[in-house]
Amino acid sequence: AQTVTQSQPEMSVQEAETVTLSCTYDTSESNYYLFWYKQPPSRQMILVIRQEAYKQQNATENRFSVNFQKAAKSFSLKISDSQLGDTAMYFCAFMNYGQNFVFGPGTRLSVLP
Amino acid sequence: ETGVTQTPRHLVMGMTNKKSLKCEQHLGHNAMYWYKQSAKKPLELMFVYSLEERVENNSVPSRFSPECPNSSHLFLHLHTLQPEDSALYLCASSHYSGQGTSTDTQYFGPGTRLTVL
Numbered sequence: 103a104q105t106v107t108q109s110q111p112e113m114s115v116q117e118a119e120t121v122t123l124s125c126t127y128d129t130s131e132s133n134y135y136l137f138w139y140k141q142p143p144s145r146q147m148i149l150v151i152r153q154e155a156y157k158q159q160n161a162t163e164n165r166f167s168v169n170f171q172k173a174a175k176s177f178s179l180k181i182s183d184s185q186l187g188d189t190a191m192y193f194c195a196f197m198n199y200g201q202n203f204v205f206g207p208g209t210r211l212s213v214l215p
Numbered sequence: 216e217t218g219v220t221q222t223p224r225h226l227v228m229g230m231t232n233k234k235s236l237k238c239e240q241h242l243g244h245n246a247m248y249w250y251k252q253s254a255k256k257p258l259e260l261m262f263v264y265s266l267e268e269r270v271e272n273n274s275v276p277s278r279f280s281p282e283c284p285n286s287s288h289l290f291l292h293l294h295t296l297q298p299e300d301s302a303l304y305l306c307a308s309s310h311y312s313g314q315g316t317s318t319d320t321q322y323f324g325p326g327t328r329l330t331v332l
Contacts, residue, residue: 106257137320145303147323193258203248203321205258 104129106196106206114212115184122169123179123209125194135197136170136177141208142190150192153177184213218242219324221306227330228296236291236327238306246311247289248321249281252303264289265311296331303328 105128115121127136138150153161153170160168165185169178181188194206219240228234240247246265250258261275264283278300280292289306307321 135320139323144325145328146325147305147307149320149322152320197321203260207255207257 104131104196104198104204106194106204108192108194108206108209110209111207112210112212114214115181116214117184117186119184120180120182121184121211123181123192123194123211125177125179125206127175127177127194127196127204127206129175129196129198131198133198136168137195137197138166138168138177138179139193139195139205140188140190141193142187147193151179181211186213186215189213219306219308219322221304221324221327223327224325225328225330227332228293229332230296230298232296233292233294235293236304236306236329238289238291238308238324240287240289240306240308240322240324242308242310242322244308244310244322245286246309247283247286248307248309249289249291250305250307252305252326254302258305262291293329296329298331301329301331 107126109124134155136153140148140150151161151163151166151168153168160170165182167180189212191208191210193208196204222237226234248263249261251261252258262281278295282290303326305326306324309321
């Protein structure tokens with residue numbers, strides 16, 4: 103069975119600075135997808151970024167980028183130029199081609215003014 | 216409306232009540248999901264409907280009963296719930312290409328906050 107681990111329950115960062123959220127996963131499959139979702143206080147889950155395991159190039163989406171290390175089964179999220187609106191719970195998620203979605207426990211990020 | 220919508224947004228019910236949660240997606244997707252989000256727990260996948268057929272049930276108690284009348288609508292019927300069922304119930308949808316092939320990202324609705332008294 104796949105598992106997703108986020109070892110940082112809470113983190114904080116000053117506005118305009120950079121922060122990295124960690125995620126590791128365990129799977130025996132070679133093809134899969136990885137995601138970062140953001141859940142702000144409004145509670146709606148919003149997709150931040152997605153990575154296909156067969157792609158070596160790290161995905162980027164504006165201020166958000168990932169460091170995907172397939173051999174190490176690591177998938178960290180870097181947020182550059184942090185903004186107050188980035189304050190949220192961040193969930194790392196794994197999905198195989200059979201549509202099984204597994205979420206990590208989440209990291210609560212606070213951006214401080 | 217766009218995206219994935221859920222109604223009601225908040226629901227308070229007694230243990231003997233029967234209620235239903237509704238989810239509607241406007242994205243042309245063909246797969247829909249129910250998740251339960253409890254405090255300090257990872258998201259739990261409850262049900263998956265793909266191409267209108269239920270393909271997965273993670274041993275959810277029978278007091279939760281899903282219904283998917285078409286690819287755009289998903290219901291979660293609730294009856295004789297327990298206080299520990301209080302949680303945020305999230306609906307999501309995605310495009311599913313078929314068994315053994317890649318699928319698209321899941322898009323979530325805003326959730327229904329359920330409180331069981």
